[in-house]
Amino acid sequence: MPEAIRVCIDAMGGDNAPAAPVQGAVDAVKLRNDIKVVLVGQEDVIQAELSKYEYPSEQIEIVNATEIIEMAEHPVNAIRTKKDSSMVVGMKMVRDRQADAFISAGSSGAILVGGQTIVGRIKGVKRPPLAPLIPTENGVSLLIDCGANVDARPEHLVTFAKMGSIYMEHIVGIKNPRVAIVNIGTEEEKGNNLVKETYPMLKECDTINFVGSIESREIPHGGADVIVCEAFTGNVILKLYEGLSQTLISVIKGGLMSTLKSKIGAALALPALKKTIKSFDASTYGGAPLLGLNGLVVKTHGNSKNTEIKNAIFQCISFSENRINEKIKEQLAVESSTEE
């Protein structure tokens, strides 16, 4: 039997810590007996939380870390000075191969800084992108980069496209995933300077299935599997997805309550409606991996509940089992040797 995959959880990160990360860990180990979860953070706090549950105790370990990085802290300073924070301790475990992955619902900025400076980048990856799955009419698409690297350069976007393709093919199981670049029109000459420079480079890249530009209108329709964009654009897309879904649902609920007839209708339709809305909730798809690091770091939403943490744990396991990082390294190595 191969050694169990070990996933490290920031037990102090996010709005619902420590309850959500601890419960998520318990949920995960109850479902699979071949994995290990390490909860990193203040030992007594975690122990108190864990004592609420029954679980196979050999599958959960606590690693003490006394400090907490707060959301408002300056990311670089926080990572540099809080050596005994759950985030720094957890990421060092990944760096030192004591864990395969690290999950946190804490400060995005600190996760990005820590990922790069502590875990470190794969050779050939200059800017590790944050890549969440977003729901579409037919399934999911990978949005890459959604917030790690503002003002990225064309060559960075090409690496995003390659890593995103590997992820979608081996984690989501989409053969030959369609890669598109976010643009303001579908013609090749359209776009800002970044897109105009990146487009021909993607077109020439024979390891990906580049299908051209995608207008944001087509993203929810599932117009491509890997949606490549610069981080500012990706962040705008991700957050508008969230805000607009919430708003439309609240507007629709308001509409349903506007007449007696529609109220009765709403009461009958609500269970089906809730299920539908849930299927369009980005948080059910686990967290956003920071791709291209020497180990896996996953950021989950700040208000993650136990289910999202559990899903993120299984996402990390799938990432390790499918040897995604090895595949990324192989592809980037082949290309750099071809270039020489």
Add this chain to the structure above:
Amino acid sequence: MPEAIRVCIDAMGGDNAPAAPVQGAVDAVKLRNDIKVVLVGQEDVIQAELSKYEYPSEQIEIVNATEIIEMAEHPVNAIRTKKDSSMVVGMKMVRDRQADAFISAGSSGAILVGGQTIVGRIKGVKRPPLAPLIPTENGVSLLIDCGANVDARPEHLVTFAKMGSIYMEHIVGIKNPRVAIVNIGTEEEKGNNLVKETYPMLKECDTINFVGSIESREIPHGGADVIVCEAFTGNVILKLYEGLSQTLISVIKGGLMSTLKSKIGAALALPALKKTIKSFDASTYGGAPLLGLNGLVVKTHGNSKNTEIKNAIFQCISFSENRINEKIKEQLAVESSTEE
């Protein structure tokens, strides 16, 4: 009695031309007897369409233009070579003060090029932005720029903010409108280079009510009245609004049809639901003005129906009646004289 406001319509532009522009014109003149509408395009085609309606004939005029600019044409070439197109002829009427405004559902690119080269820019406006109203939970916000000027510079965004404030105050009637810049976080130090440079300039601008950064998540919640952004970002926001609304509605409809109980519920709730959804449809808010020109040019959606054209006509009338362009000129003139 002052002279009637004259609005020029591109009778050949858009997916539903000439039917929709002609009917929209008829709808408008039936509602107000103090306006004139000029239909520009192929005279016989327009005449045939007009003959279907009864309307006060002295309020609608036809101006012949034999050529049509197609959607796929290169905008600069089209405007330069098709001198007798409905778009060029209509815009020249605005330039020559024969009309107060020009509305087209035709090629966006050609409208942008024609607006700048034929109608011309107000002194002090280097980049005229396209500024549609988008629906929010509480009303509408102005998204400026949504597609005219990719790779704009900070000083352009500051002019957008000023013009957008005047528009929202005098057309939509929002006193002291809240101006925000689209960003990927709310802290002042966040953002890409463009936002970081623009933020302090907006902060120092005392003719606007700058409230800081807005994350795209807050746009549908009505987090600001004037949403300032570079055109690439604005275009992504506008089109994602469209795509995501369509997708969510289709997903919700699918969900409602999933069980017998929910089907009955849906039948009861549908009229109210349709009304709600309509209130969140961007096209009901008329067209997008290209602000900062020596006259008004309005772009409506390519698939505009008569209602949108009619709404756009009233929008143009309101623009003229409220002397928006004069207000923009005054403010920019005051500032340039203060700077000297």
